[in-house]
Amino acid sequence: METILEVQGLVKHFPLPGSRAKVQAVNNISFCISKGETLALVGESGSGKTTVGRCVLGLLEATAGSIRFRGGEMGKRRHVRTPELRGRMQLVFQEPAEALDPRIRIGETIEEPLRAVNLPPAERGERVAEVVDRVGLTVEILDQYPLTLSAGQQQRVGIARAIITKPELIVLDEPTSALDPTARAEIIDLLLRLQQELGSAYLFISHDLSAVRYISHRIAVMYLGMIIEQGDAAEVFRTPRHPYSIGLLSSVLLPDPSLKGLTSISLRGEIPSPINLPKGCYLASRCPFADDRCRREMPPAEDLGGNHVVRCFKHQEVAQTERAADTFEEFQRTAERILSA
Ligand SMILES: Nc1ncnc2c1ncn2[C@@H]1O[C@H](COP(=O)(O)OP(=O)(O)OP(=O)(O)O)[C@@H](O)[C@H]1O
Ligand SMILES: [Mg+2]
Numbered sequence: 001m002e003t004i005l006e007v008q009g010l011v012k013h014f015p016l017p018g019s020r021a022k023v024q025a026v027n028n029i030s031f032c033i034s035k036g037e038t039l040a041l042v043g044e045s046g047s048g049k050t051t052v053g054r055c056v057l058g059l060l061e062a063t064a065g066s067i068r069f070r071g072g073e074m075g076k077r078r079h080v081r082t083p084e085l086r087g088r089m090q091l092v093f094q095e096p097a098e099a100l101d102p103r104i105r106i107g108e109t110i111e112e113p114l115r116a117v118n119l120p121p122a123e124r125g126e127r128v129a130e131v132v133d134r135v136g137l138t139v140e141i142l143d144q145y146p147l148t149l150s151a152g153q154q155q156r157v158g159i160a161r162a163i164i165t166k167p168e169l170i171v172l173d174e175p176t177s178a179l180d181p182t183a184r185a186e187i188i189d190l191l192l193r194l195q196q197e198l199g200s201a202y203l204f205i206s207h208d209l210s211a212v213r214y215i216s217h218r219i220a221v222m223y224l225g226m227i228i229e230q231g232d233a234a235e236v237f238r239t240p241r242h243p244y245s246i247g248l249l250s251s252v253l254l255p256d257p258s259l260k261g262l263t264s265i266s267l268r269g270e271i272p273s274p275i276n277l278p279k280g281c282y283l284a285s286r287c288p289f290a291d292d293r294c295r296r297e298m299p300p301a302e303d304l305g306g307n308h309v310v311r312c313f314k315h316q317e318v319a320q321t322e323r324a325a326d327t328f329e330e331f332q333r334t335a336e337r338i339l340s341a
Contacts, residue, residue: 001034003071004168004201005056010065012051012225016275024274025051027225028065030301033169036195038202040212040233042248043222044271049205052222053171056203057091070168087117087165094174096154099161100146107142110161117165131160134197135190152183156190163194173205184208188215209249213237218307221245224274224282227301231308241304241315243267243287281312289314 012026026048033039041049054060056067058074067074069089090113093099100109107128114124132139135156146154155175162170172191176184188211195202206212212219213233220230221244229242240246247267267286272278280297284290289312299311312318 001037003032004035004037004069005033005203006066006068006071007031007052007056008066008068010052010055010067011063012048012055012060013063021275024277025225026055026063027277029222029225029227031220031227031230033201033203035168035201036199037218038195038204038216040204040206040216040219041222042206042209042212042219044248045207046271046274047222048225048274049222050173051225053091053173053203053205056169057089057171058085059091087113088167089169089171090162090165090167092155092158092162092170092172092175095178096151096158097146097178099158100154102146104145105142106144106146106149106157109146110142110157110164113161113165127164131164134163134194135160136186150183151179152186155179155183155187159187159190159194163198163200166198167200169201169203171203171205174207175204176206176208176211184211191215221248224272224277226282226311227309228283228311229309231304232306235306235308239319241308241310241318242283242312243289243314243318244283246318287314289317 008030010026010029014023014025016022029048029052031039041052043049051060055062069085074085100106110131111124111128114127119127128142129139132142137153137156137160141149141153141157146157149157155178158175175191176187179187191202192215194200202215204212204216216233218231219233219236220227221236221242222228223244229236229240229245236245237249240249244267267283268288269286272282272285278285278295280293280295281287281290281299284294287294291314294313297313299313301309301311302315303309304315
């Protein structure tokens with residue numbers, strides 16, 4: 001499969017003003033996205049998902065690492081994005097309202113990226129009408145202002161604006177979290193359909209694991225700025241191998257009473273500060289499997305086969321734990337039931 005985006009060893013630290021300390025938001029992350037593929041980035045609040053997305057788009061300057069788009073190095077500096085590159089990568093925001101200026105008519109908002117890629121004005125109107133139709137809106141809204149639209153309609157405008165340049169990659173940062181359940185399901189369906197029609201690759205950033213499972217081909221689980229597990233989405237959901245992934249998946253699904261057994265792999269304690277990261281595995285202080293080595297050394301990214309990659313010295317023990325094996329099966333059944341409901 002043709003690789004669209006290749007991120008190698010990405011690091012992003014934010015200096016804290018008036019101090020030598022820094023927020024270590026992203027710490028050595030590597031991943032690829034192929035043409036037409038969806039990679040989900042999941043993880044708790046503050047794990048660095050948005051920062052990764054913004055570095056990929058060139059909106060933030062990376063501290064270290066390489067970001068290659070279609071084989072070409074993007075460079076670490078922001079603003080390296082040429083107009084041509086701008087059209088080939090787009091962003092859909094979490095809050096539709098964030099992307100929409102209340103004083104600007106919808107038609108102009110949708111058309112704006114075409115100006116940046118220098119499409120002749122004569123061709124713009126037709127392109128706007130086409131994307132408005134594609135996202136399930138009607139041309140009447142073009143003369144309206146954002147505040148007259150529902151949140152779901154606003155997000156459709158945000159998506160129309162993102163696809164108008166026919167981008168090869170779209171970064172979707174929590175695109176459904178501001179929406180009610182009906183609008184959320186509609187937007188997810190729309191994104192799936194658009195991907196089939198347009199072949200764009202998605203970097204899908206989300207807390208919403210049921211949406212992730214529905215929409216993603218691959219999944220990368222982040223913890224404190226690292227990808228601690230990555231693989232085929234169905235496989236990671238079925239047999240997570242990192243204790244943090246198990247904790248994350250089970251915390252979402254635990255309210256279901258038949259999953260009581262899973263509390264045994266829930267994580268204890270507080271998440272360390274990204275300003276002062278521990279030595280060794282960042283999860284060690286919270287992990288029931290951790291030993292001295294985990295507290296001393298950072299586990300390498302290990303491929304378990306089929307590109308299922310885990311950063312955990314204990315993944316075999318995790319897999320072999322009788323209890324875990326039982327609960328995984330139970331977990332899978334329940335997860336399927338909940339997620340298909
Ligand atoms: N401009 C900034 N200056 C300083 N620290 C920042 C900045 N932007 C993000 N951070 C910090 O970097 C870390 C990662 O933040 P980020 O927004 O990428 O997380 P996230 O996974 O997207 O979280 P959420 O799920 O809440 O959106 C956090 O500790 C955050 O406070
Ligand atoms: Mg975020």
